[in-house]
Amino acid sequence: MEVGGSGSTQEAFVGLGFKNWHKKDRIKVHVGDHRSVHNRCYQACQDLMKQNRHIDVALSNISDQQKIDYRIRLKTSLDCVRFLLRNGEPFRGHDESSTSNQQGLFLELLKFYSKPNKEMSDVVLENAPDNHKLTSPKIQKDLCQACADLTVKAIISDISDDYFSLLVDEARDVAIKEQMAVVLRYVNKQGFIVERFIGIIHVSDTTAQSLKASIDGLFSKLGLSLSKCRGQGYDGASNMRGEFKGLKSLILADNTSAFYIHCFAHQL
Numbered sequence: 001m002e003v004g005g006s007g008s009t010q011e012a013f014v015g016l017g018f019k020n021w022h023k024k025d026r027i028k029v030h031v032g033d034h035r036s037v038h039n040r041c042y043q044a045c046q047d048l049m050k051q052n053r054h055i056d057v058a059l060s061n062i063s064d065q066q067k068i069d070y071r072i073r074l075k076t077s078l079d080c081v082r083f084l085l086r087n088g089e090p091f092r093g094h095d096e097s098s099t100s101n102q103q104g105l106f107l108e109l110l111k112f113y114s115k116p117n118k119e120m121s122d123v124v125l126e127n128a129p130d131n132h133k134l135t136s137p138k139i140q141k142d143l144c145q146a147c148a149d150l151t152v153k154a155i156i157s158d159i160s161d162d163y164f165s166l167l168v169d170e171a172r173d174v175a176i177k178e179q180m181a182v183v184l185r186y187v188n189k190q191g192f193i194v195e196r197f198i199g200i201i202h203v204s205d206t207t208a209q210s211l212k213a214s215i216d217g218l219f220s221k222l223g224l225s226l227s228k229c230r231g232q233g234y235d236g237a238s239n240m241r242g243e244f245k246g247l248k249s250l251i252l253a254d255n256t257s258a259f260y261i262h263c264f265a266h267q268l
Contacts, residue, residue: 164186167183168215168233231258234260
């Protein structure tokens with residue numbers, strides 16, 4: 001902790017103790033302005049001491065009617081999100097201000113969906129608290145992520161403990177970030193062969209080692225075992241199908257039954 005000039009650092013106020021009480025200017029340097037670490041910590045301590053500002057107190061003060069209104073508001077926004085996701089439609093508009101004639105599909109659908117239902121219309125959009133409308137871009141993304149998590153969970157449940165094949169491709173997005181798309185191919189409970197997209201993973205680079213590490217991390221998160229993999233399908237790039245250091249070879253080293261087949265989408 002810096003308590004003097006010339007860049008000198010000491011732990012006077014943390015570990016060793018402060019002895020130079022005749023040099024009061026050192027204390028002023030430690031305190032600093034309103035943005036200093038000392039003052040930020042002091043303010044955080046003051047906030048912590050105010051019991052009436054704790055989150056559990058705020059939650060306990062919410063009335064039953066507010067809880068009901070929140071559930072209606074959340075369900076209405078979630079229904080709109082599910083509809084747009086199911087139909088593959090965009091959410092956002094170019095101008096989402098209150099004066100816009102077209103605020104984007106999410107807000108327009110929310111207005112259309114809630115208007116005939118008084119129970120919904122009384123608690124959404126302009127009738128909702130300014131800081132609790134559940135329509136912000138961040139909330140939309142959170143709801144989308146929740147839907148995605150449940151969808152992937154249903155896919156993993158459908159696979160159960162059966163065998164599957166792994167289909168992978170990687171490419172750069174518009175932000176020049178390497179993205180790896182992962183698809184699983186398996187026989188579902190009805191006996192049909194299906195392919196299910198389970199996610200896009202950002203990878204630091206496209207080396208086989210990075211792709212393998214990302215797949216291992218995804219499988220660990222989803223509770224899948226690479227030992228159940230019975231096939232691999234990639235394009236013909238060397239980092240994918242290389243005989244010694246390709247992704248195919250790295251997976252075969254862990255599971256000799258995961259046979260490689262050149263991706264059908266590239267065979268033409």
